[in-house]
Amino acid sequence: MSATPIASTAPSRLSVRDGIGRQLDYWWTVYKRTWRGGIISSFVSPLFYVVGMGVLLGGFIQVDPARLEGAPSYLAFIVPGLVAAHAMQMAVGETTYPVMGGIKWHKSYHAQMATPLEVRDLVNAHLVFVLARVASACAIFMLVLAPFGVFASWWGPFLAWGAQVLVGMAFATVVFGFSARLRSEEGFGVLFRLGVVPLVLFSGSFFPVSNLGPLLEWVARFTPLWHGVNLSRMLCLDTVDWPLAVLHVVVLGTITAAGWLWAIRGLERRLSS
Amino acid sequence: MILARGLRKSFGEFDAVRGIDVDVRRGEAFGFLGPNGAGKSSTMRMIAAVSPVSGGELRILGLDPATDGPAIRARLGVCPQEDTLDNELNVRDNLYIYGRYFGIPKAVVRERTDELLEFAMLTDKAKAKVEELSGGMKRRLTIARSLINKPDLLLLDEPTTGLDPQARHLLWDQLFRLKQAGVTLVITTHYMDEAEQLCDRLVVMDRGVIAAEGSPLDLIRQFSTREVAELRFGVGEHESLAAKVEDLGARVEVLPDRLLVYTDDGEEVLAKVHERGLEPIAALVRRSTLEDVFLRLTGRSLAD
Numbered sequence: 001m002s003a004t005p006i007a008s009t010a011p012s013r014l015s016v017r018d019g020i021g022r023q024l025d026y027w028w029t030v031y032k033r034t035w036r037g038g039i040i041s042s043f044v045s046p047l048f049y050v051v052g053m054g055v056l057l058g059g060f061i062q063v064d065p066a067r068l069e070g071a072p073s074y075l076a077f078i079v080p081g082l083v084a085a086h087a088m089q090m091a092v093g094e095t096t097y098p099v100m101g102g103i104k105w106h107k108s109y110h111a112q113m114a115t116p117l118e119v120r121d122l123v124n125a126h127l128v129f130v131l132a133r134v135a136s137a138c139a140i141f142m143l144v145l146a147p148f149g150v151f152a153s154w155w156g157p158f159l160a161w162g163a164q165v166l167v168g169m170a171f172a173t174v175v176f177g178f179s180a181r182l183r184s185e186e187g188f189g190v191l192f193r194l195g196v197v198p199l200v201l202f203s204g205s206f207f208p209v210s211n212l213g214p215l216l217e218w219v220a221r222f223t224p225l226w227h228g229v230n231l232s233r234m235l236c237l238d239t240v241d242w243p244l245a246v247l248h249v250v251v252l253g254t255i256t257a258a259g260w261l262w263a264i265r266g267l268e269r270r271l272s273s
Numbered sequence: 274m275i276l277a278r279g280l281r282k283s284f285g286e287f288d289a290v291r292g293i294d295v296d297v298r299r300g301e302a303f304g305f306l307g308p309n310g311a312g313k314s315s316t317m318r319m320i321a322a323v324s325p326v327s328g329g330e331l332r333i334l335g336l337d338p339a340t341d342g343p344a345i346r347a348r349l350g351v352c353p354q355e356d357t358l359d360n361e362l363n364v365r366d367n368l369y370i371y372g373r374y375f376g377i378p379k380a381v382v383r384e385r386t387d388e389l390l391e392f393a394m395l396t397d398k399a400k401a402k403v404e405e406l407s408g409g410m411k412r413r414l415t416i417a418r419s420l421i422n423k424p425d426l427l428l429l430d431e432p433t434t435g436l437d438p439q440a441r442h443l444l445w446d447q448l449f450r451l452k453q454a455g456v457t458l459v460i461t462t463h464y465m466d467e468a469e470q471l472c473d474r475l476v477v478m479d480r481g482v483i484a485a486e487g488s489p490l491d492l493i494r495q496f497s498t499r500e501v502a503e504l505r506f507g508v509g510e511h512e513s514l515a516a517k518v519e520d521l522g523a524r525v526e527v528l529p530d531r532l533l534v535y536t537d538d539g540e541e542v543l544a545k546v547h548e549r550g551l552e553p554i555a556a557l558v559r560r561s562t563l564e565d566v567f568l569r570l571t572g573r574s575l576a577d
Contacts, residue, residue, distance in 0.1 A: 012344045018376065025373045033361060107357040113323050114351035114419075115374035116343040272324050273284070 019121030020128055023112075027129045041093065042137035046086045050145065053206065054078050069208050070239040076150040080160055080233040081205030083141050087134050087168035088225055092196055094130045095172050096188045099179035102126075103270055110271065119268045123260070127172055134168035135161075152238035160235035166252045167228030173259025180266035199225045204233075227251045274299055274426050274457050275320060279329035282315045289315040291481035292329060297426075302448075302458040304475030306468045306563060308573070312481040313461035314354060317430045320459065321351050334425060347375060350424030350456075354431045356411050358403045364414060365390065365399040372421040385421055392447070393417035409440030416447065427451065429460045433467060445470055465563035477563075477570055484570040489563055496569045497561035498523050500539035504532040504546060505555040514551065521545050526568055535565070 014022070058074035071077035102109040102122075112122055142157050142164075151157045178191065202212065203225035209217045220226050231248040234240045275297035282290040290312040297303045305313040318324035319331060322338035322345045331338060333345045358367050368389055372382035390396045393413040398406065406414065412432065419427060432448070433441040448471055452458055462468050468475050469489045477484045477492070485492055502522070506514055508530075515527045522536035536542045539558030546553065567573075 012341045014343060014376075022374050022376050026370045029362060029366060029370065106360055107355070108359055110353070111357035111359070111371065112374060114321060114346060114349070114353070114357075115371070115422075116347040116376070117374055118343060 013118065014116060014121060016121075016124060019117060020125045022117065023121070023125035026108075027125060030129070038133065038137075042086075042090055042133065043140060046082065046141060047144070049082055049086075050075075050079065054082070067208070069233060070237050071233075073150075075148060076152075076237065077233070078206055079145055079148070079150045080236040081203075081229040083138055083145075083160075084164045084167050084228040084232040085200045085203070085205045085225060086141070087138050087164040088171045088199065088228070089196060090134050090137060091130055091168040091172035092175050092191070094133055095126075095176040096179050096191065097185065099126070099176055099267075100182065100185055100188075103180070103267075109267070113271055119271060120264050123176065123264050123267060127169070127176070127260070127263075130172045131165065131169060134172075135165045138164045138168070151236050156235045156238050156240075160232045163228055163231040163235060163248070163252075166249070166256065167225065167232075170224050170228070170252045170255040170259065173256050173263050175259075177259055177262035177266045180263060180270050199223055204229045224252065224255055274334060275303075275459065276332040277316075277320075277329065278331075280316070280319065280326065280331055281328035282312070282319060282324065283327045288481055290319075290327075293476075293478070293481075293483050295476065295483075297457065297459060299457055300455055301473045302452050302460065302471050304468045304472030305459075305461040305478055306463070306465065306472075306475050306567070307461075307478035308463050308567075310480075311463075311478040313463075313478055314430055316478075317428055317459070317461055321349060321428055322346050347422065348425045350419035350422065350427040352412075352416050352419045352427070352429045352432060354434065354461075356415050358411060358415060358418070360403045363400050363402055364395055364406070367403060367414060368418055368421055371418050375422040377422065382421070385423075389417040389420055392420070394443075407440070409436050409443065412436060412440070412444060413447070416444070420451075424456065426457045426459065429458065431461055431463070433462075433464065441467075465567065468563055475563075477567060479567075479571045479573075485566065492563060492566045493561045495566075497565040498535040499537045499561060500535075501559055501561055501565060502534040502536060502539040502542040502546075503555075503557050503559065504534065504551075504553040505530065506532070506551075506553055517549065517551065518542075518546060524569075533565070533568075535561070 054075040058078070061074040065072055068074065068077040109122055113119070138161055142161055146157070175191070182188070203209070203220055203223045209220040209226060212220055227248040231245055234245060275295060277293060277295040279292045279294065280290060281288065281292055293316065305316060307313050315324065319326050319338065320333060322333060322342040326339065334348055336345050338345055359370070362370065365386055368386040369382055372385060373379070377385070390399055393416065395410060395414060395417070398410065403411065403414070416429070416432070429448070433444055436444065445467070448458060458471070460467070460471055472489060474486070474488050475492070476486045485496065487495065504518070511527050511529070511532050515525050515532055518532065518534055519525050521542045522534035524535040526533040526535070534542050543556055543558060546556070
């Protein structure tokens, strides 16, 4: 006897919008559960950096604006980079332990895979959540910094905000792919110490990469964070080199797209094994 | 509802499922019985359209899981072996959010959530965190969650493993009610009593292949005798004593802790054992079960 053929009424694949939309209730509860902690990490601690490094330490730094890539003060120099670096750190935070948790600990991905959702939908919804997180945190951050007189134009900060969000997404997709393949959370320690920390310190957030010397400067210019930092800074300081800006956007956009595919493939393999 | 022909699943070099044929019909309760590692869960994951088929043919509800995964899963209920409840959510939200994944409108999900809380006897725990629930309650919640989309086909992977006897019977009762309501059930288990209680038809799986197929009663008739006399002697004596009782039944199995004599009249066997001057420490007569079928088919017991 053969299985009863039953015509399917539901379309086999959900649309991207539907795939994400069906998970909104889930991510909303995640948000409600975590927003308090999120305020500290996404807002209070970066503000400490601005005050500590930008205002207090920066008070000792009096240099020719030419050596600060055109910034009138050290504070104005580091703010665009700090926000971009912060976007990266938030994105990494949201795509490391939470991704492994969905696979190994609370297994929410496994539960979701028993529904019409596909891996692509899970990755998309997770990334939309990261996007909302990074975009809102960076927006608030930029708003608070506006009165410090660190922005050279009214429109620059809006575009810089877009650049910061793009940095966040470039890292979110790539790190998602990394986490989806990782067997043990010990790998995250390596990622933070050998990846995130050196990037924050040496990708031009705190000092111009030209200070690194010719060889290391080129190394720094190949890091994705530098593209974001430089783009964010050019836009905030109104010192935009447009062809270079386009290059930055293309690099970050390409990383985001490639990372997205890598993340989907990694999670597909992991959840079907 | 399910049609499999020569179905295979390999993980690298290891063949978990090595070519099985299965037909599951609408409205029946179908079981996969076998020890751990027999390939039951791998088969279930393929049927659930989450694990790609390595070889052979598989149709679920007439659809191909390779191309119609989402459409198949929209009409399945899946109760996995390990609970995948969200510990961070309360009981009600576990149902509600899961229902939303199926694209069920909010108002309808709310209504069904209330019904299913009632069904799972968890209404007074609706606001509790999942962590606070007992093992039996978690299982009931998992089953309730798998029913949120009113599935045509409900897959239950080892539904009562790890539960105490009372919780098991409660769960069996609920599965009976679902069966009465016309839901097709597919159950994997390594408990023969569960298979006997719940399944209309089952396959006995061992090492990735199907060893036998039929209703529990058919299988017992076909592969065992009506009754079994269990004789317990001193440790280490069973092997040597087997020869002395061999002629009393259709077959004798030697287990580390007892001898099983397969016969149609157990009491008569016991009487003859005593006549021969043998004094078992303990002896009992019972009817044959699927455990005996499994022993006969594989030479091993299900608990191995």
